[in-house]
Amino acid sequence: MAQIKRSKALQSVATFAEDTAAIEMKRHRPTVDREKVEEAIRMLLEAVGENPNREGLLDTPARVARMYEEIFAGLHHNPSEELSARFHVDHDELVFVKDIPFYSMCEHHLLPFFGVAHVAYLPSGGVVTGLSKLARLVDMVAKRPQVQERMTNMIVDVLMQEMEPAGAMVVIEAEHLCMNMRGIKKPGSKTLTIAARGEFQEHPERREEILQMIRYAH
Numbered sequence: 001m002a003q004i005k006r007s008k009a010l011q012s013v014a015t016f017a018e019d020t021a022a023i024e025m026k027r028h029r030p031t032v033d034r035e036k037v038e039e040a041i042r043m044l045l046e047a048v049g050e051n052p053n054r055e056g057l058l059d060t061p062a063r064v065a066r067m068y069e070e071i072f073a074g075l076h077h078n079p080s081e082e083l084s085a086r087f088h089v090d091h092d093e094l095v096f097v098k099d100i101p102f103y104s105m106c107e108h109h110l111l112p113f114f115g116v117a118h119v120a121y122l123p124s125g126g127v128v129t130g131l132s133k134l135a136r137l138v139d140m141v142a143k144r145p146q147v148q149e150r151m152t153n154m155i156v157d158v159l160m161q162e163m164e165p166a167g168a169m170v171v172i173e174a175e176h177l178c179m180n181m182r183g184i185k186k187p188g189s190k191t192l193t194i195a196a197r198g199e200f201q202e203h204p205e206r207r208e209e210i211l212q213m214i215r216y217a218h
């Protein structure tokens with residue numbers, strides 16, 4: 001089993017250069033129909049009683065279109081591609097990257113929710129990925145209309161699928177502007193979501209280990 005994973009890892013390293021070039025291209029490809037967004041923003045401004053032709057708003061539709069291209073970049077991007085950098089290291093113990101900041105958009109209100117993601121996994125067969133790739137994975141999953149629960153599960157599932165680790169766990173702490181600035185108006189409230197797979201799901205003490213390390217950071 002470990003042997004199979006090992007050879008899969010080496011194969012991945014061999015195709016790493018090609019993958020990197022492909023990912024770079026995809027990172028910069030446009031994902032949003034700018035013209036359509038501009039038209040929609042003009043209509044939205046009109047609909048809320050604004051004048052889209054007043055000076056201060058003239059460039060707003062184009063700005064919003066550029067912004068959406070950036071903040072929804074994950075929509076046409078396969079997050080699995082972020083983990084294509086694999087290395088072989090003699091380490092089968094915990095790898096844990098804490099406090100990865102992220103910004104996402106609540107799919108119910110199209111308002112931001114933001115906070116930190118903590119990503120842990122237990123490498124198997126000595127296969128690890130680049131630490132920055134874990135942060136890139138968080139970013140790509142965040143850059144789309146989301147709910148926090150789905151975001152948490154997507155990150156952990158991509159990790160399990162791509163790395164085949166003995167376990168993976170993701171914790172997200174976030175503030176939702178739709179709960180702060182409108183509606184129920186509870187600024188400062190935080191939502192925590194946890195997704196655990198493999199050893200972290202099967203052994204409560206492994207899960208607790210991660211939660212403790214998160215607590216110590218505050």
Ligand SMILES: Nc1nc2c(ncn2[C@@H]2O[C@H](COP(=O)(O)OP(=O)(O)OP(=O)(O)O)[C@@H](O)[C@H]2O)c(=O)[nH]1
Nearest residue numbers: 106107108109146147148149176178179182183184
């Ligand atoms: N589970 C979950 N709910 C979310 C998330 N982001 C926003 N919501 C909730 O989505 C719900 C949408 O509820 P609706 O009743 O359809 O919308 P609403 O009338 O604007 O609700 P209020 O926010 O209560 O005013 C609200 O309870 C939000 O707090 C998320 O990431 N996860």
Ligand SMILES: [Zn+2]
Nearest residue numbers: 106108109178
């Ligand atoms: Zn919302």
